[in-house]
Amino acid sequence: MQQILYLIQKEFRQVFRDPSMLFIIFFAPIVQTTVLGLAITVDVKNIQTVITDYDNSTASLAIRRKFKNNPYFSVSGYVESPVQLREKMDGWGAQLAIVIPSHFERDLVRSQQPAIQVIVDGVDGNSAGIALGYALGVLSDYTIDVAMANPALAFSARRIPLVAPLARMWYNLDLESKNYMVPGLIAVLLTMVSLFLSSMGLVREKELGTLEQLMVTPIKTWQLILGKVSPFLILGFLGLAMMLLVAFVVFQLKVAGSLVLLFGLSALFLLTTLGLGILVSTLAHTQQQAMFISWFFMVFLVFMSGFLFPIKNMPHWVQLLTYLNPMRYFIIILREIFLKGSSLKFLLNEIFALVLFASTILTLSSLRFQKRVS
Amino acid sequence: MKFAPSNQPYDTGNFAVFTKNLEKQFGSFTAVKHVNLAVEQGEIFGFLGANGAGKTTAIRMLCGLLLPTSGSGTVAGFDVWRESEKIKQNIGYMSQKFSLYNDLTLAENVEFYGGVYGLNRKTIKEKRHELLDSLGLTASAGRLTRDMPLGYKQRLALGCALLHNPKIIFLDEPTAGVDPEARRNFWELIHELADKGKTVFVTTHYMDEAEYCNRVSIMYQGEIVALGSPQSLRHEYKKASMADVFIKLVDK
Ligand SMILES: Nc1ncnc2c1ncn2[C@@H]1O[C@H](COP(=O)(O)OP(=O)(O)OP(=O)(O)O)[C@@H](O)[C@H]1O
Ligand SMILES: [Mg+2]
Numbered sequence: 292m293q294q295i296l297y298l299i300q301k302e303f304r305q306v307f308r309d310p311s312m313l314f315i316i317f318f319a320p321i322v323q324t325t326v327l328g329l330a331i332t333v334d335v336k337n338i339q340t341v342i343t344d345y346d347n348s349t350a351s352l353a354i355r356r357k358f359k360n361n362p363y364f365s366v367s368g369y370v371e372s373p374v375q376l377r378e379k380m381d382g383w384g385a386q387l388a389i390v391i392p393s394h395f396e397r398d399l400v401r402s403q404q405p406a407i408q409v410i411v412d413g414v415d416g417n418s419a420g421i422a423l424g425y426a427l428g429v430l431s432d433y434t435i436d437v438a439m440a441n442p443a444l445a446f447s448a449r450r451i452p453l454v455a456p457l458a459r460m461w462y463n464l465d466l467e468s469k470n471y472m473v474p475g476l477i478a479v480l481l482t483m484v485s486l487f488l489s490s491m492g493l494v495r496e497k498e499l500g501t502l503e504q505l506m507v508t509p510i511k512t513w514q515l516i517l518g519k520v521s522p523f524l525i526l527g528f529l530g531l532a533m534m535l536l537v538a539f540v541v542f543q544l545k546v547a548g549s550l551v552l553l554f555g556l557s558a559l560f561l562l563t564t565l566g567l568g569i570l571v572s573t574l575a576h577t578q579q580q581a582m583f584i585s586w587f588f589m590v591f592l593v594f595m596s597g598f599l600f601p602i603k604n605m606p607h608w609v610q611l612l613t614y615l616n617p618m619r620y621f622i623i624i625l626r627e628i629f630l631k632g633s634s635l636k637f638l639l640n641e642i643f644a645l646v647l648f649a650s651t652i653l654t655l656s657s658l659r660f661q662k663r664v665s
Numbered sequence: 666m667k668f669a670p671s672n673q674p675y676d677t678g679n680f681a682v683f684t685k686n687l688e689k690q691f692g693s694f695t696a697v698k699h700v701n702l703a704v705e706q707g708e709i710f711g712f713l714g715a716n717g718a719g720k721t722t723a724i725r726m727l728c729g730l731l732l733p734t735s736g737s738g739t740v741a742g743f744d745v746w747r748e749s750e751k752i753k754q755n756i757g758y759m760s761q762k763f764s765l766y767n768d769l770t771l772a773e774n775v776e777f778y779g780g781v782y783g784l785n786r787k788t789i790k791e792k793r794h795e796l797l798d799s800l801g802l803t804a805s806a807g808r809l810t811r812d813m814p815l816g817y818k819q820r821l822a823l824g825c826a827l828l829h830n831p832k833i834i835f836l837d838e839p840t841a842g843v844d845p846e847a848r849r850n851f852w853e854l855i856h857e858l859a860d861k862g863k864t865v866f867v868t869t870h871y872m873d874e875a876e877y878c879n880r881v882s883i884m885y886q887g888e889i890v891a892l893g894s895p896q897s898l899r900h901e902y903k904k905a906s907m908a909d910v911f912i913k914l915v916d917k
């Protein structure tokens with residue numbers, strides 16, 4: 292045990308003496324969360340919208356007005372036919388179309404439950420989902436207006452938003468994507484920092500020759516690994532704290548759930564990525580190789596996590612593969628804790644998956660990590 | 666010569682280092698070929714050879730860092746195949762690459778290695794004072810290791826490798842790149858260790874340093890081509906210096 296403490300002490304001394312390490316741990320998370328957070332959340336303002344109104348009634352005008360007055364939509368025009376609508380959307384002139392059928396008002400009054408069609412350009416899955424969510428929000432709003440004005444029509448108006456709202460929009464009440472994206476971004480940055488720190492940290496000692504020196508001491512492999520992982524776990528926490536600070540201050544986010552739970556489960560995830568870093572370091576002889584191998588893993592971890600591209604939109608076999616991605620679970624955990632305030636018992640599946648990953652990867656890396664030179 | 670006869674029973678307890686046909690191959694390349702050694706306790710044993718002769722590979726096998734391809738060996742009585750962790754408890758080692766942390770201070774390096782060797786806090790503190798004092802480095806204890814001259818660093822590294830009081834110490838080119846004056850100082854330290862009964866196994870490619878050893882082996886392309894005391898080798902090959910002996914052997 293004492294050996295591990297000396298390893299940790301040494302690691303901290305080195306980190307706090309190295310300006311580039313301090314940059315990676317404190318400054319980089321702040322800058323990256325801010326800049327990337329702003330960059331990936333602006334895409335949902337000014338959704339280009341066209342409206343096809345076959346009814347031209349008081350009711351349809353009310354709906355048109357609602358979209359026009361909503362700051363998230365920029366109504367670029369009204370088209371007459373399905374063909375025109377298609378052209379407009381194919382030519383990138385609109386991302387969203389609202390189609391109000393003829394006899395809309397008449398059917399509404401006759402309790403025939405008319406529906407309004409919402410068409411979204413699904414090329415960009417995330418912003419499409421968000422745009423759809425906004426549109427449904429506006430239509431629900433209209434439904435409520437109708438019901439308030441005339442309770443007898445409440446039933447008839449209930450099918451106006453044809454598409455069932457996506458579940459996640461319910462928890463994104465102010466309809467802002469930052470609530471959704473920033474937790475994901477935190478997961479990505481945390482993965483990156485921890486994976487690179489641990490793989491490079493060990494390979495650096497390999498390059499310098501100090502690792503060979505350590506391998507000739509009576510220290511046990513698990514002590515050496517623990518002595519390497521624990522300081523980076525603590526540094527990962529510091530990085531996480533920095534990113535949360537940005538989430539609070541710059542993005543005005545609140546964590547709905549427990550911060551203790553958030554840090555606890557982050558530790559679980561960090562054990563996985565740090566273990567992966569050690570595994571990488573057993574494969575690499577130079578820091579450059581370690582960097583390449585880490586990137587190889589990073590790309591899969593990030594793009595198959597559901598951070599940028601919803602997993603539901605992926606081919607089936609890719610969807611199955613994402614179950615092997617620890618980051619997938621961590622992103623779910625972060626979003627749940629951030630947005631829904633989910634407690635431990637709602638996250639048991641994800642926690643179970645992470646425990647499995649952390650223990651497997653740490654075991655694997657201890658087995659591969661030999662107290663020998665290759 | 667103290668070559669172990671090949672039919673000698675495998676009782677090696679009295680030798681600090683004993684090997685029989687120790688061999689290491691990397692792929693099809695044989696870096697160390699059937700090496701037979703018997704190093705006595707308390708001996709300063711020089712391991713000479715040009716670059717790439719296989720010195721580091723041999724020393725790594727002895728320190729439990731590398732498994733041999735074939736052959737057998739014991740260090741401090743422990744088997745190099747099966748008991749590498751026991752060997753590690755009983756030896757000190759200075760790798761050919763610089764073994765201290767440049768971004769730690771001198772005192773921190775001593776503390777760290779003391780800690781890793783499992784010494785308790787009090788002992789570490791004592792040893793730190795003692796070591797820095799004996800090297801005249803007390804005033805520099807708080808300086809970063811990278812700012813010190815290599816000669817000092819190597820002597821401190823030796824001190825760190827000795828913190829756990831091992832019986833045998835392996836030094837892989839400890840004087841490479843060190844100026845002549847500092848090299849002499851380093852060899853003085855080695856002699857002090859031998860006087861205390863420690864076995865010193867040291868590699869070098871400086872042939873003049875052979876004279877400081879009780880016995881040397883000369884390695885050439887993975888093989889030991891000569892073994893004996895410097896005097897006997899000079900006598901045998903009728904040369905005035907070990908450098909000439911070496912050239913004669915290698916030119917053959
Ligand atoms: N891991 C390895 N894989 C392949 N070849 C290796 C490996 N380690 C060493 N060698 C080769 O084995 C030979 C002996 O190397 P070694 O490092 O033991 O020599 P050395 O006598 O210590 O030389 P130097 O004076 O340069 O330190 C060299 O040709 C080297 O390239
Ligand atoms: Mg060498």
